[in-house]
Amino acid sequence: MRSSTGLLGLLASLGMACAHPARGSIDSDLIGKLSTGASISHNASVFPRWSEFGAPHPGTIVSVATEADVQATVQYCVSKNIPFLAQNGGHGWSGAFTLGESGVLINLRGLNNTVFSADKTQATIGGGAIIQEVINQAYANDVQILTGNCNCVGALGAGLGGGYGNLMGLYGFSVDNYLSFNVVLANGSLVTVTPEQEDLWWALRGAGPNFGIVTSAVMKSTPLAQADNVAWTGGLWFTEDKIEQVTQAIEDLKLEAHMNIFLYFLTSNGEPTVLVTVFYYGTEADGREAFKSIIDIGPYDDTTAVLPQNEWNAGADGFCTKGERKPTYSAGFDHFVPTTWRQIWNDYTEFLTNPNTSATTVVVECYSLDKAQSIGSETASFANRDIRFNGFAISWYPDASLDATAKAFGSNFRNLLRADDGLASNRTYVNFAFGDETNQVVYNNNTQRLRQLKKKYDPKNVFNQWFDL
Ligand SMILES: Cc1cc2nc3c(=O)[nH]c(=O)nc-3n(C[C@H](O)[C@H](O)[C@H](O)COP(=O)(O)OP(=O)(O)OC[C@H]3O[C@@H](n4cnc5c(N)ncnc54)[C@H](O)[C@@H]3O)c2cc1C
Ligand SMILES: *[C@@H]1O[C@H](CO)[C@@H](O)[C@H](O)[C@H]1NC(C)=O
Ligand SMILES: *[C@@H]1O[C@H](CO)[C@@H](O)[C@H](O)[C@H]1NC(C)=O
Ligand SMILES: *[C@@H]1O[C@H](CO)[C@@H](O)[C@H](O)[C@H]1NC(C)=O
Ligand SMILES: *[C@@H]1O[C@H](CO)[C@@H](O)[C@H](O)[C@H]1NC(C)=O
Ligand SMILES: *[C@@H]1O[C@H](CO)[C@@H](O)[C@H](O)[C@H]1NC(C)=O
Ligand SMILES: *[C@@H]1O[C@H](CO)[C@@H](O)[C@H](O)[C@H]1NC(C)=O
Numbered sequence: 001m002r003s004s005t006g007l008l009g010l011l012a013s014l015g016m017a018c019a020h021p022a023r024g025s026i027d028s029d030l031i032g033k034l035s036t037g038a039s040i041s042h043n044a045s046v047f048p049r050w051s052e053f054g055a056p057h058p059g060t061i062v063s064v065a066t067e068a069d070v071q072a073t074v075q076y077c078v079s080k081n082i083p084f085l086a087q088n089g090g091h092g093w094s095g096a097f098t099l100g101e102s103g104v105l106i107n108l109r110g111l112n113n114t115v116f117s118a119d120k121t122q123a124t125i126g127g128g129a130i131i132q133e134v135i136n137q138a139y140a141n142d143v144q145i146l147t148g149n150c151n152c153v154g155a156l157g158a159g160l161g162g163g164y165g166n167l168m169g170l171y172g173f174s175v176d177n178y179l180s181f182n183v184v185l186a187n188g189s190l191v192t193v194t195p196e197q198e199d200l201w202w203a204l205r206g207a208g209p210n211f212g213i214v215t216s217a218v219m220k221s222t223p224l225a226q227a228d229n230v231a232w233t234g235g236l237w238f239t240e241d242k243i244e245q246v247t248q249a250i251e252d253l254k255l256e257a258h259m260n261i262f263l264y265f266l267t268s269n270g271e272p273t274v275l276v277t278v279f280y281y282g283t284e285a286d287g288r289e290a291f292k293s294i295i296d297i298g299p300y301d302d303t304t305a306v307l308p309q310n311e312w313n314a315g316a317d318g319f320c321t322k323g324e325r326k327p328t329y330s331a332g333f334d335h336f337v338p339t340t341w342r343q344i345w346n347d348y349t350e351f352l353t354n355p356n357t358s359a360t361t362v363v364v365e366c367y368s369l370d371k372a373q374s375i376g377s378e379t380a381s382f383a384n385r386d387i388r389f390n391g392f393a394i395s396w397y398p399d400a401s402l403d404a405t406a407k408a409f410g411s412n413f414r415n416l417l418r419a420d421d422g423l424a425s426n427r428t429y430v431n432f433a434f435g436d437e438t439n440q441v442v443y444n445n446n447t448q449r450l451r452q453l454k455k456k457y458d459p460k461n462v463f464n465q466w467f468d469l
Helices: 006-013 023-031 067-079 131-140 155-159 198-210 240-252 284-290 314-320 338-351 370-374 400-419 439-457
Strands: 039-041 060-063 084-087 104-107 114-116 122-126 178-184 190-193 213-220 230-238 259-268 271-280 305-308 328-333 361-367 389-394
Touching: 023 039, 023 060, 023 067, 067 084, 067 104, 067 178, 067 190, 067 213, 114 131, 122 131, 131 155, 155 213, 178 198, 190 198, 198 439, 230 240, 230 284, 230 314, 240 259, 240 271, 240 338, 259 338, 271 284, 271 338, 328 400, 338 400, 389 400
Parallel strands: 060 104, 084 104
Antiparallel strands: 039 060, 114 122, 122 213, 178 190, 178 213, 230 271, 230 305, 259 271, 259 361, 328 389, 361 389
């Protein structure tokens, strides 16, 4: 069916129009170029995202089954000027997506395989695998592997922006553990990028979504028997009057390689409370000794346990719940200022008086950075190596009528952190950013080189939805 008429209609029939092709013609043009396992559909709700706030609204979804399907789809979209976006876990919370009805979502979930080399020192991770799948495969094969701490998140979605995770005190960031990428570039080539392609290798590890779609990555892994792959981890729950003591103790705590600690303001049984989660890769006795300064403050409950790697993330599964609106603001900072955290608590409890906001959560992630900092900041475009603490506030509610209130709460939270962040400039981990940040805030002093490389590798800026350079 052709609805356009006259010259435009003629051009369209010759495949020369500038206007985007209609859905039907995308389907018929593209289906023959895809493998038999791939499919094309039009209801994006079937692939729900973590947050509906600022989410992409594609008219067409291409669910790929092979790396070549990704290549064919990119080639087609580029040749027809159709905007497109890759989706892995669908947890990217930046509200800056622009993909609309005329756009194509490339659903990578069919590429969800994780396989190990014979000696188990390398894992090949598909571009659509989520963290739970990677961990389950690793654990079942007596392998330890670095991942993020939420099961539902895309393994490469998180890793290409940097990749924080429980074991980074031992291994560094995800970007420090990749060995090669298969990637579809803007020119439509499916290439293998290794450290030898210095520029692309640097750019992909920190700003990956701006340079291509990674269809698979080879990552370092460690052979390790299940029995040894255990940690002491879980929750220490505090009443709100301990906020000053807890934040000061986290500020003063030296995080050794086996440790990390998170602070949460969240609700439990409907009441706001303070949760500290601890992680110690080792025995409970050593863990309790390492976190003595926190435990001595006197939690009202202790839900820690010794758990194998395939259960470390289970405590955070509640955060994986998809849907509803979750505008999230974040800032990196170098020092906890207890009075600031009292103010944040007051603002948090006030926000909770809005209807249906009880899942709203404030989080600070604190990791051991010695290993990551022993790797030079110039080795990858990831710009957050020097940041001690990353804080974020997730406003979580069903109804868009609360957006303005939530944005005010979130941006005020970010302002409070920035006001005494102890840093030379405003900084935010790219994968935690809200979407309104300048390049400088998320890419810091790597911005200029990234922009130069962008001109070289993606001159038409077809990869333009994730902290566009
Ligand atoms: C509940 C929760 C827990 C989190 N925990 C962690 C954590 O422990 N550590 C951490 O570092 N971060 C964490 N994050 C942040 C996370 O890194 C980002 O949200 C990340 O963008 C999510 O990736 P995704 O694949 O799930 O999302 P998507 O929205 O699918 O992808 C995010 C962006 O990356 C692009 N992208 C995804 N896959 C590819 C690929 N294969 N090739 C090229 N581009 C790709 C997408 O096009 C999109 O622009 C968490 C987020 C949430 C919501
Ligand atoms: C789209 O998918 C969602 C979720 O599966 C479903 O509830 C909805 O009815 C679908 N919409 C249409 C128009 O089919
Ligand atoms: C994982 O990949 C397989 C093979 O491509 C596919 O059949 C399956 O649906 C994928 N899983 C998800 C959750 O998409
Ligand atoms: C695409 O770009 C890459 C990286 O510059 C290059 O190796 C490859 O040859 C290019 N492919 C085409 C078809 O031009
Ligand atoms: C809260 O959500 C429930 C449904 O989950 C809805 O019935 C109710 O109207 C909402 N309350 C407000 C004040 O929005
Ligand atoms: C840093 O952020 C604060 C608060 O968001 C803002 O007022 C200030 O102008 C920013 N500083 C720079 C250098 O952009
Ligand atoms: C870029 O910034 C980081 C973090 O502040 C710093 O460690 C690094 O030396 C800087 N690099 C250059 C080239 O200025």
